[in-house]
Amino acid sequence: MLCLLALASTLTGCATPDADNVGPERPPNFVIIFVDDVGYGDLGSYGHPTIRTPNLDRMAAEGQRWTSFYAQASVCSPSRAALLTGRLHLRSGMYGANRVLFPDSQSGLPDSEIVIAEALREIGYATAIIGKWHLGHLPRYLPTNHGFDYWFGLPYSNDMDSTVAPGGGAGRAALFDPKIEYYNVPLYRNDEEIERPADQNTLTRRYTEEATRFIRDHRDEPFFLYIPHSMAHVPLFASDEFRGTSPAGIYGDVIEEIDGSVGRVLDTLREEGLAENTLVVFTSDNGPWLAFETHGGSAGPFRHGKGTTFEGGMRVPGIFWWPGTIAPEVRQDMGSAMDLFTTVLTLAGAEVPQDRVIDGLDLSPALLGTGPGPRNLMFYYRVDKLYAIRKGPYKAHFITQGAYGQGPERTQHDPPLLFHLGEDPGERFDIAAQHPEVVEDLLREAEAHRRRLEPGPPLFDLRGGG
Amino acid sequence: MLCLLALASTLTGCATPDADNVGPERPPNFVIIFVDDVGYGDLGSYGHPTIRTPNLDRMAAEGQRWTSFYAQASVCSPSRAALLTGRLHLRSGMYGANRVLFPDSQSGLPDSEIVIAEALREIGYATAIIGKWHLGHLPRYLPTNHGFDYWFGLPYSNDMDSTVAPGGGAGRAALFDPKIEYYNVPLYRNDEEIERPADQNTLTRRYTEEATRFIRDHRDEPFFLYIPHSMAHVPLFASDEFRGTSPAGIYGDVIEEIDGSVGRVLDTLREEGLAENTLVVFTSDNGPWLAFETHGGSAGPFRHGKGTTFEGGMRVPGIFWWPGTIAPEVRQDMGSAMDLFTTVLTLAGAEVPQDRVIDGLDLSPALLGTGPGPRNLMFYYRVDKLYAIRKGPYKAHFITQGAYGQGPERTQHDPPLLFHLGEDPGERFDIAAQHPEVVEDLLREAEAHRRRLEPGPPLFDLRGGG
Numbered sequence: 041m042l043c044l045l046a047l048a049s050t051l052t053g054c055a056t057p058d059a060d061n062v063g064p065e066r067p068p069n070f071v072i073i074f075v076d077d078v079g080y081g082d083l084g085s086y087g088h089p090t091i092r093t094p095n096l097d098r099m100a101a102e103g104q105r106w107t108s109f110y111a112q113a114s115v116c117s118p119s120r121a122a123l124l125t126g127r128l129h130l131r132s133g134m135y136g137a138n139r140v141l142f143p144d145s146q147s148g149l150p151d152s153e154i155v156i157a158e159a160l161r162e163i164g165y166a167t168a169i170i171g172k173w174h175l176g177h178l179p180r181y182l183p184t185n186h187g188f189d190y191w192f193g194l195p196y197s198n199d200m201d202s203t204v205a206p207g208g209g210a211g212r213a214a215l216f217d218p219k220i221e222y223y224n225v226p227l228y229r230n231d232e233e234i235e236r237p238a239d240q241n242t243l244t245r246r247y248t249e250e251a252t253r254f255i256r257d258h259r260d261e262p263f264f265l266y267i268p269h270s271m272a273h274v275p276l277f278a279s280d281e282f283r284g285t286s287p288a289g290i291y292g293d294v295i296e297e298i299d300g301s302v303g304r305v306l307d308t309l310r311e312e313g314l315a316e317n318t319l320v321v322f323t324s325d326n327g328p329w330l331a332f333e334t335h336g337g338s339a340g341p342f343r344h345g346k347g348t349t350f351e352g353g354m355r356v357p358g359i360f361w362w363p364g365t366i367a368p369e370v371r372q373d374m375g376s377a378m379d380l381f382t383t384v385l386t387l388a389g390a391e392v393p394q395d396r397v398i399d400g401l402d403l404s405p406a407l408l409g410t411g412p413g414p415r416n417l418m419f420y421y422r423v424d425k426l427y428a429i430r431k432g433p434y435k436a437h438f439i440t441q442g443a444y445g446q447g448p449e450r451t452q453h454d455p456p457l458l459f460h461l462g463e464d465p466g467e468r469f470d471i472a473a474q475h476p477e478v479v480e481d482l483l484r485e486a487e488a489h490r491r492r493l494e495p496g497p498p499l500f501d502l503r504g505g506g
Numbered sequence: 507m508l509c510l511l512a513l514a515s516t517l518t519g520c521a522t523p524d525a526d527n528v529g530p531e532r533p534p535n536f537v538i539i540f541v542d543d544v545g546y547g548d549l550g551s552y553g554h555p556t557i558r559t560p561n562l563d564r565m566a567a568e569g570q571r572w573t574s575f576y577a578q579a580s581v582c583s584p585s586r587a588a589l590l591t592g593r594l595h596l597r598s599g600m601y602g603a604n605r606v607l608f609p610d611s612q613s614g615l616p617d618s619e620i621v622i623a624e625a626l627r628e629i630g631y632a633t634a635i636i637g638k639w640h641l642g643h644l645p646r647y648l649p650t651n652h653g654f655d656y657w658f659g660l661p662y663s664n665d666m667d668s669t670v671a672p673g674g675g676a677g678r679a680a681l682f683d684p685k686i687e688y689y690n691v692p693l694y695r696n697d698e699e700i701e702r703p704a705d706q707n708t709l710t711r712r713y714t715e716e717a718t719r720f721i722r723d724h725r726d727e728p729f730f731l732y733i734p735h736s737m738a739h740v741p742l743f744a745s746d747e748f749r750g751t752s753p754a755g756i757y758g759d760v761i762e763e764i765d766g767s768v769g770r771v772l773d774t775l776r777e778e779g780l781a782e783n784t785l786v787v788f789t790s791d792n793g794p795w796l797a798f799e800t801h802g803g804s805a806g807p808f809r810h811g812k813g814t815t816f817e818g819g820m821r822v823p824g825i826f827w828w829p830g831t832i833a834p835e836v837r838q839d840m841g842s843a844m845d846l847f848t849t850v851l852t853l854a855g856a857e858v859p860q861d862r863v864i865d866g867l868d869l870s871p872a873l874l875g876t877g878p879g880p881r882n883l884m885f886y887y888r889v890d891k892l893y894a895i896r897k898g899p900y901k902a903h904f905i906t907q908g909a910y911g912q913g914p915e916r917t918q919h920d921p922p923l924l925f926h927l928g929e930d931p932g933e934r935f936d937i938a939a940q941h942p943e944v945v946e947d948l949l950r951e952a953e954a955h956r957r958r959l960e961p962g963p964p965l966f967d968l969r970g971g972g
Contacts, residue, residue: 090928463556463757
């Protein structure tokens with residue numbers, strides 16, 4: 041407890057006798073493990089009955105398991121932009137009629153945006169991204185131009201550059217029974233394409249090797265390691281060690297391989313004496329892609345999945361691990377992936393940018409056990425439209441819509457639907473009529489938010505050529 | 507490990523220096539905590555995002571958390587009969603057009619049935635039931651005539667004897683905003699009615715006090731304590747300490763009070779030095795009563811709830827705790843509440859009856875970590891009809907039907923629906939057409955089961971008079 045208080049005030053790590061790489065002089069390391077299309081209900085500790093995730097369950101038991109943590113968008117590119125910049129995707133222009141960036145997109149995350157890696161490199165951190173970028177694949181937009189010293193991974197989603205169906209969209213059948221050669225997606229090391237098509241069977245294994253090597257190589261300096269796995273986005277691939285082993289089928293194989301990867305990352309931190317000076321976060325970029333049935337994940341108790349602004353689309357696992365500093369706890373505080381930007385910068389002692397709006401909040405009081413989390417509002421966007429808002433336990437839907445290509449149709453609600461997420465996490469019982477004062481309050485919050493928000497130009501729709 | 511092996515071979519407890527009430531001479535104690543209408547998804551460790559169950563989560567983390575444990579029926583009376591006798595409810599006649607026993611029922615569990623308590627009392631155990639019986643309220647059917655030395659609790663469900671709606675059925679409104687006097691249900695101590703209407707607000711608290719007192723009073727002899735809580739069956743009542751405190755509303759208050767009760771039971775066992783010689787089981791009598799919306803629970807990732815033969819109706823939490831003997835683990839072995847009969851008798855060194863069919867299997871290899879669980883088949887009955895069967899990961903539905911009063915309608919399936927519960931726990935994707943050989947195998951198993959089964963006469967339909 042003394043140690044926790046000391047840390048809260050000085051924002052430095054806890055020194056312990058057997059951890060030789062920590063000390064009051066050295067700021068903490070950060071590892072963010074960011075999985076793709078993994079739903080709230082896909083881990084054992086979040087209630088999955090057949091997917092086995094002993095490493096993540098142990099991480100959760102040793103740290104904080106958050107039950108109200110959100111991806112900031114319900115699809116890939118905007119969600120990643122929000123996490124890395126601490127800002128709503130609208131501010132950086134990471135939106136458009138094209139919901140994400142594609143291999144023929146001509147744009148990417150603007151140079152003017154400040155990515156976590158950039159801010160930390162400025163104060164002496166070694167930085168790496170091991171995994172999927174998806175914020176622009178043209179040279180000027182690559183991770184190495186956004187503050188990362190090192191990159192190993194894919195420039196965009198693993199279902200892109202399809203060779204199967206003409207026009208770039210892979211046939212559905214090819215997604216359920218995929219082969220490496222169906223997806224001509226490149227693998228990069230720094231700015232160099234080193235393999236094409238990427239051997240997706242070994243991707244999770246190679247990400248793990250790269251991540252653990254980075255940790256060992258940088259054990260003597262502060263580091264920021266961002267591991268955005270390409271899995272469990274369809275098409276699903278797993279290495280020989282895992283393929284065909286899970287009671288939950290191929291989706292289970294993929295999650296269990298990620299779980300093994302998390303175990304190796306934490307073990308490496310322990311072996312190098314870094315565990316007590318490293319904050320590790322595990323979360324997902326959006327909810328499960330339900331259209332892919334047994335190849336998609338589970339939102340657990342929540343409604344709908346990826347692509348929607350129901351809870352299933354954006355509420356995701358959120359696990360925080362920092363032995364000796366974060367005490368084991370289940371927390372119901374609200375958190376957004378955007379908050380990781382502000383939290384990490386604050387804990388590192390870096391300055392949070394003052395020249396722009398930062399939407400992320402500092403979660404460290406909740407993490408360190410010194411107070412409640414600061415977030416009381418959550419904004420649910422679909423592209424550039426505010427579909428829903430949450431304040432405390434109440435959520436109002438102004439517009440509802442199913443995932444792309446799936447029902448239900450887009451429906452405007454006036455008055456909005458109102459749900460109490462504490463009593464009704466599944467968003468089943470509209471209580472707007474019983475609580476007009478809550479509806480009014482949420483409408484006011486939404487209006488105030490809209491008035492203040494200045495979106496950048498939509499950059500996803502610059503396509504073609506290339 | 508040595509200790510585990512020793513126990514597996516001798517079926518006696520593990521002696522440790524600081525546990526003064528254990529020893530090789532003394533068989534283990536058993537505590538079965540059986541909650542009412544609590545769904546698979548209602549505990550934190552089973553994925554609920556807003557109900558706080560730190561005591562049950564700790565129990566699960568210290569013991570085995572089973573993810574494929576079943577109540578043997580989807581409603582109250584037959585489920586209780588199966589647990590206590592180790593036999594399908596059909597064998598004991600605990601079925602009928604009336605789905606459960608009512609206050610005007612003229613029948614109950616036949617004398618000829620052997621209840622766990624009876625078998626254990628025979629070999630010297632002290633026995634008690636603290637809670638709801640629901641296997642016959644006429645004097646000859648009461649718990650004290652079925653092997654229990656002591657009873658404190660209700661003879662049937664807490665929504666019965668309604669004073670609100672004429673005809674005995676309580677109005678729906680009275681269930682959502684209940685008062686004690688709406689339900690003229692009696693409270694018993696042994697064969698005596700001691701309070702009517704029972705003060706339901708204090709019921710969980712009083713059950714807890716009675717249970718912990720029983721443990722303390724019987725610390726020096728082997729005991730069997732069965733705690734069938736009246737909650738979380740509607741109408742929901744909680745004591746002042748809990749009412750209005752849960753983020754999940756009144757349903758959360760009720761579950762959190764039960765969680766507190768479990769904590770006090772385990773603490774009492776620890777304080778009395780009995781923890782290492784006591785197997786504690788926590789499970790539920792059926793899935794959540796979804797018709798009651800925010801007053802009903804959650805089946806988590808499973809389909810439907812109470813009253814149905816979908817997984818949500820019968821798959822329930824199953825937690826096994828025995829410090830020093832059961833090693834912490836998440837287990838996917840299949841188990842049925844009927845198996846508790848056989849498992850408990852075996853671990854106690856009592857003889858499992860040979861003069862009748864016992865459907866329960868001995869789960870101790872799985873509990874003690876010496877081998878896999880023995881159960882590979884699960885039969886899903888609605889009253890006297892076999893609606894579905896599970897073998898390994900596959901489940902075939904011959905008939906499907908919603909809960910009483912709720913859709914979907916009764917539908918016969920020929921060929922049956924087939925689901926893979928490992929890859930598709932939510933029973934969404936019928937794969938019968940792709941696996942005709944599995945369908946055939948399950949049809950054969952069902953036919954063999956039907957041929958062997960000899961049901962007793964249906965006793966639930968003897969009503970009136972009284």
